[in-house]
Amino acid sequence: MKTAENETRTGLLCSVAAYTIWGLFPLYWPLLEPAGAGEILAHRMVWSLATVLVVLTVTKRWDWIRPLLRQPKRLGMIALGAGLISVNWGVYIWGVNSGHVVETSMGYFFNPLVSIAFGVLVLRERLRSLQWVAVGVGAAAVVFMAVAYGKPPWIALTLAISFSTYGLVKKKVGLGGLESMAAETAVQFLPALGFLLFLGGSGGSTYASEGTGHALLLMGTGAITALPLICFGIAAVRLPLSVMGMVQYLAPVFQFALGLLVFHESMPAERWAGFALIWLALALLTWDALRTARTARVALRAARRKAAANVHTEITDATQATETPEATAQGR
Numbered sequence: 001m002k003t004a005e006n007e008t009r010t011g012l013l014c015s016v017a018a019y020t021i022w023g024l025f026p027l028y029w030p031l032l033e034p035a036g037a038g039e040i041l042a043h044r045m046v047w048s049l050a051t052v053l054v055v056l057t058v059t060k061r062w063d064w065i066r067p068l069l070r071q072p073k074r075l076g077m078i079a080l081g082a083g084l085i086s087v088n089w090g091v092y093i094w095g096v097n098s099g100h101v102v103e104t105s106m107g108y109f110f111n112p113l114v115s116i117a118f119g120v121l122v123l124r125e126r127l128r129s130l131q132w133v134a135v136g137v138g139a140a141a142v143v144f145m146a147v148a149y150g151k152p153p154w155i156a157l158t159l160a161i162s163f164s165t166y167g168l169v170k171k172k173v174g175l176g177g178l179e180s181m182a183a184e185t186a187v188q189f190l191p192a193l194g195f196l197l198f199l200g201g202s203g204g205s206t207y208a209s210e211g212t213g214h215a216l217l218l219m220g221t222g223a224i225t226a227l228p229l230i231c232f233g234i235a236a237v238r239l240p241l242s243v244m245g246m247v248q249y250l251a252p253v254f255q256f257a258l259g260l261l262v263f264h265e266s267m268p269a270e271r272w273a274g275f276a277l278i279w280l281a282l283a284l285l286t287w288d289a290l291r292t293a294r295t296a297r298v299a300l301r302a303a304r305r306k307a308a309a310n311v312h313t314e315i316t317d318a319t320q321a322t323e324t325p326e327a328t329a330q331g332r
Contacts, residue, residue, distance in 0.1 A: 011238025015247045018231035021224065023254025026104070026263070028224060029096045031217055035206045037094035039199060040221065043207070044089060045192035047222025049185035052178055055226060064179050077173045081180070082187035084166040088159060095155045101259035102267065107159025108252035109278050112245075112285060113138035114164040122168060130288035134281040141277035148270035177233040181226065245289060249282070 032040050056062060068074060095104040117135055119125040127135070146152040170180055199205040207215055236244065256275075259265045 007238045011235045012243070012247075014231040015235035015239060015244060016250065018228040018235060019247055019250035020254065021228040021231070023251040024258070025092075025224070026096045026101045026255055026258045028217075028221075029093050032214070032221075033097065034210065035214075035218065037090060037097060038195065039204075039206065040093050040097075040218070041086070041090045042192040042195045042199075043218040044093075044221040044225060045086070045185055045188035046196065047219050048181065048225045049189050049222070051222035051226040052182045052185060055178060055230070056182060059178075061178065064175065068175075068183065074173055077169050078175075078180075078183045079187050081166055081169040081173065082184040084162050084169060085184060086188060088162040088166065091155060091158045091162070095159075099263065099265065100155050101255060101263050102265045102271070103153055103155045104159060105252040105255035105259060106153060106156035106275065106278065108163075108255065109249075109275075109282065110138065110142075110156055110160035111163055112248075113278075113281055114160040115167060116285075118164050118168060128288060128292070130284050134284040134288070137277055137281040137284065141274050141281065144277060145270065145274040148274070153274075177229050177236075178226075181229055240293075246286065 029040065035043075068078075092104055092107075095101070113135055116127065116131055120127060120135075142152060142157070173180065175183065196205065196207070200207070207218055235247075239247075260267060
């Protein structure tokens with residue numbers, strides 16, 4: 001029992017650590033200025049590959065490469081995933097360093113709703129009633145903010161759509177977190193390195209011109225990308241999906257709080273109303289998930305009791321069948 005409790009505790013701590021780090025990313029990207037979003041993105045790709053290669057070397061996890069190289073379709077899906085996560089990273093970095101931290105948080109609040117919509121449209125999944133209501137409320141939030149601001153919240157939508165699509169692609173590829181990151185950053189590496197060399201040759205790079213601290217911070221983009229992913233991988237095998245689904249809201253909550261309290265972004269009434277609709281949709285999703293999980297647990301316990309009762313009955317019948325001839329013989 002203690003081992004199971006320790007595993008659960010470890011999983012919970014790692015999940016909180018992963019989503020907290022992701023939620024605090026907006027504090028890191030401004031430290032990399034005057035580097036632009038493109039240069040930061042390229043460094044993140046290059047140093048992420050370097051970091052994950054070190055981790056794979058230490059853990060000796062190389063046996064997945066050869067089978068993967070013999071599967072062109074999976075390689076194509078990995079390339080597609082690399083493109084999607086590049087868009088996601090680039091828009092996120094640009095959004096944070098351009099003063100749109102609150103809207104980037106909105107993107108990750110939107111993400112569960114977009115994932116559910118993709119499940120219906122792409123995977124032909126069936127939604128429960130509350131899920132339909134939640135998706136409808138989320139769509140109403142997008143329409144409301146588009147009307148209120150005269151344009152849709154494109155940063156939030158781009159982040160949500162790119163990350164949800166990336167999730168679908170990863171599901172089809174079927175690689176673990178570190179392995180998937182290694183494969184995707186390997187695809188990103190040459191274009192990113194080429195861009196950095198071009199910047200250096202044209203005098204547009206800040207890597208060598210802004211001091212050692214700046215260079216180390218750019219190199220650190222690899223570590224801060226890999227660390228939460230490692231924590232997430234540890235948590236994912238130790239916690240139920242319902243718990244992970246609850247903890248995932250930590251990241252956008254932290255981002256939203258940073259946008260308000262640290263970066264002092266404006267929050268007019270229209271934006272508060274839009275967020276209120278999104279939070280209502282997420283509350284409905286959470287309630288539905290908890291209710292469904294509880295129903296499943298009750299059904300599982302009932303099935304176990306029924307199975308145990310059937311086994312007991314079978315054992316009793318077998319015992320009686322064995323004892324009856326013996327009793328008859330004793331009577332004779």
